[in-house]
Amino acid sequence: MNKTIITRFTPHIAAILLFTIISMFYFKPVLEGKQLIGHDTESWMYMAKETIDYNKSHDDVTLWTNSMFGGMPTYQISMTQPANLIKYVEDIIHLYPNTVYNLMLYLIGFYILLLAFGLKPWLAIVGAIAFSFASYNFIIIAAGHNSKAITIAYMAPLIGGVFMAFGSKKIIGSLITAIFLSLAVRANHVQILYYTFFILLFFGVVEFIYSIKNKEIKSFLQSTGLVFVAAIIALGMNATSLITTYEYSQYTMRGKSNGLNIDAQNSQHGLNKDYITQWSYGVDETMTLLIPDFKGGASGGLLTADSETGKRLKSMGVPNVDKFMKEMQLPLYWGDQPGTSGPVYLGAVVILLFVLGFFLVEKRILFWLVPMILLTLMLSWGRNFMWLTDIFIDYVPLYNKFRTVSMTLVATGFGITLIAVLALKEILNPERDKKKLIKPLLISAGITGGISLLFALIPSLSGSFVAPGDVQLQGDYSFLKETLPLDREALLRSDAFRSLGFILAATLLIFLYANNKLKSSLMISLFGILFLADLLPVAKRYLNDDNFARKRKIETLIEPSNADKMILQDKTEYRVLDASVNIFNDAKPSYFHKNIGGYHAAKLRRYQELINMQIEGEIGQLFGAFGKAQTFEQITPTLDSLGVLNMLNMKYVIY
Numbered sequence: 001m002n003k004t005i006i007t008r009f010t011p012h013i014a015a016i017l018l019f020t021i022i023s024m025f026y027f028k029p030v031l032e033g034k035q036l037i038g039h040d041t042e043s044w045m046y047m048a049k050e051t052i053d054y055n056k057s058h059d060d061v062t063l064w065t066n067s068m069f070g071g072m073p074t075y076q077i078s079m080t081q082p083a084n085l086i087k088y089v090e091d092i093i094h095l096y097p098n099t100v101y102n103l104m105l106y107l108i109g110f111y112i113l114l115l116a117f118g119l120k121p122w123l124a125i126v127g128a129i130a131f132s133f134a135s136y137n138f139i140i141i142a143a144g145h146n147s148k149a150i151t152i153a154y155m156a157p158l159i160g161g162v163f164m165a166f167g168s169k170k171i172i173g174s175l176i177t178a179i180f181l182s183l184a185v186r187a188n189h190v191q192i193l194y195y196t197f198f199i200l201l202f203f204g205v206v207e208f209i210y211s212i213k214n215k216e217i218k219s220f221l222q223s224t225g226l227v228f229v230a231a232i233i234a235l236g237m238n239a240t241s242l243i244t245t246y247e248y249s250q251y252t253m254r255g256k257s258n259g260l261n262i263d264a265q266n267s268q269h270g271l272n273k274d275y276i277t278q279w280s281y282g283v284d285e286t287m288t289l290l291i292p293d294f295k296g297g298a299s300g301g302l303l304t305a306d307s308e309t310g311k312r313l314k315s316m317g318v319p320n321v322d323k324f325m326k327e328m329q330l331p332l333y334w335g336d337q338p339g340t341s342g343p344v345y346l347g348a349v350v351i352l353l354f355v356l357g358f359f360l361v362e363k364r365i366l367f368w369l370v371p372m373i374l375l376t377l378m379l380s381w382g383r384n385f386m387w388l389t390d391i392f393i394d395y396v397p398l399y400n401k402f403r404t405v406s407m408t409l410v411a412t413g414f415g416i417t418l419i420a421v422l423a424l425k426e427i428l429n430p431e432r433d434k435k436k437l438i439k440p441l442l443i444s445a446g447i448t449g450g451i452s453l454l455f456a457l458i459p460s461l462s463g464s465f466v467a468p469g470d471v472q473l474q475g476d477y478s479f480l481k482e483t484l485p486l487d488r489e490a491l492l493r494s495d496a497f498r499s500l501g502f503i504l505a506a507t508l509l510i511f512l513y514a515n516n517k518l519k520s521s522l523m524i525s526l527f528g529i530l531f532l533a534d535l536l537p538v539a540k541r542y543l544n545d546d547n548f549a550r551k552r553k554i555e556t557l558i559e560p561s562n563a564d565k566m567i568l569q570d571k572t573e574y575r576v577l578d579a580s581v582n583i584f585n586d587a588k589p590s591y592f593h594k595n596i597g598g599y600h601a602a603k604l605r606r607y608q609e610l611i612n613m614q615i616e617g618e619i620g621q622l623f624g625a626f627g628k629a630q631t632f633e634q635i636t637p638t639l640d641s642l643g644v645l646n647m648l649n650m651k652y653v654i655y
Helices: 002-026 039-057 087-093 100-116 121-132 135-143 146-165 170-187 190-213 217-237 239-249 284-289 308-315 321-327 348-360 363-380 382-395 405-427 434-457 468-472 480-514 520-542 551-558 562-568 605-628 636-641 643-647
Strands: 034-036 548-550 575-578 650-654
Touching: 002 100, 002 121, 002 520, 087 100, 087 170, 100 121, 100 135, 100 146, 100 170, 100 405, 121 405, 121 520, 135 146, 135 405, 135 520, 146 170, 146 190, 146 217, 146 405, 170 190, 170 217, 170 239, 190 217, 190 363, 190 405, 217 239, 284 405, 308 321, 308 480, 348 363, 348 405, 348 434, 348 480, 348 520, 363 382, 363 405, 382 405, 434 480, 468 480, 480 520, 562 650, 605 636, 605 643, 636 643
Parallel strands: 575 650
Antiparallel strands: 034 548
16 A cells, blocks of 8 residues: 555656756756845835834734835735735745745646646656746746746646546545635735636636536536635635735725826726736737747847857957957847847747647647637737727726736746647557647648748848837947847847757657657657757746845845935934935835835825826926026025925935
């Protein structure tokens, strides 16, 4: 009996060990005592400082901070929930160091999903690698979007639990659903959870239709009831955060106007459409799913000395061009978004298998995944596909509460990768006639490889390679208007050939397997290597050893300036306006002071409207006076006239 249990759990133990090795290898700097501080993590450190300090020195827990926007609730900043029992489960998982923990969650979460879909453990390991190493998963870790990364990781096993609950393992599936829904809600990224329910809605509709067709409506209702109970349990365990978030949302930028803002567009219920669609994926930018640098990669990227820009610098007599190019961030992105930290790349091998999945994967699964993929893909286009976006903003509940519509690609990527891995499962199905794989394989390779080859040979089909921001390149940098388009073209061509190479390699493996030249065990191992070889180098472009620093270096991020030190000597009550940073998009001053500005994605609407209608105008008057004044006395009348800033008790201005 003991041997049976050990044998049964050996693959899962092996999976955990392999995932640990892969994660530790990727994040080697963590083993050297280094830390990753992303932009959002850094911002959180600034905005949460006052709250954390108070909670450490007091028996009660503060729900209000004075360190940002003249004061705001801490519900979405740093609010402890000691009565939430699910945190003990999270604490066990969090034994891994930060960043390693994120990758482990991705891997384990998708591994559980694939087990729920009936995959053998060794193939589930390979499938988990295919999902986890998609570029976006690492880009958000690098940016410090920790709650988003954690919720994405929990999304997969949550869906796997629901899938099991509607199959033959209703009780186990419902328990898994309750556990991972609790964890996902606790992670507190409502937008990703919202898109997860999109996926489950499509699944539920298809299951309902099939239950009627197969006369299994009783079983469907039983599963629905069990999942509903699981959801109630999960929501109940997170009631504190959910109720406070709901209450708070009514008063934030996502709620109704307080009547201060006379701009009708900005006074609507929920976020305004320009704000919601500011980060919209370009329709043609969707090609990054197959070719990572289709639109140049990140807004700030590196080129080599052999690039057109590097060659021009050499011809201009710039010394040490090799070293210079390793440090010079250039505006390589030329897509529709205002800026980006990197593209959503799912992998050329994954896209090949996804197309092949149309021929191999069970229709019942395709019927809910494919429509979901198409809808979320079109929604990611935002203002570039406005008729659909308008419908969702105006009529779909809660949709107007979320910005950055390109985030729907999380659901798109989930669906595409799941179909791809299920296609690989069907390829390895011993009951399948291998010879019948050849034709769909050649069609799939022809489509994906043909697209890659087309852009490799004729990259100009993608556009002009000119970014809107190129017009700002003036003076000593004007030559970049000529060299950057050429370099962007070279990046596209290089990645198109790269994707073609991986498509041909994957096609060859499947072809050899179909002709009995490869055993299934070797096939699984080779695909695992192929997924890593394809995805890992692209992920490393956006999250690598250079993102890490030793702790003492990180602490220099929060050293007070001379101005901060002088102001901190004043122990009276006052507020600070810090114009040395972006006043309403930077939380750093909040680390030291009671700040008139700050940064938070869910600030109070009343304060946002006060900013729009009063504070921005007064700041303009103040800076105008600074520009003209020769003495402090000449500024005094302007300072006295700033009604709202004076009402907010502004005593110091850092300018």
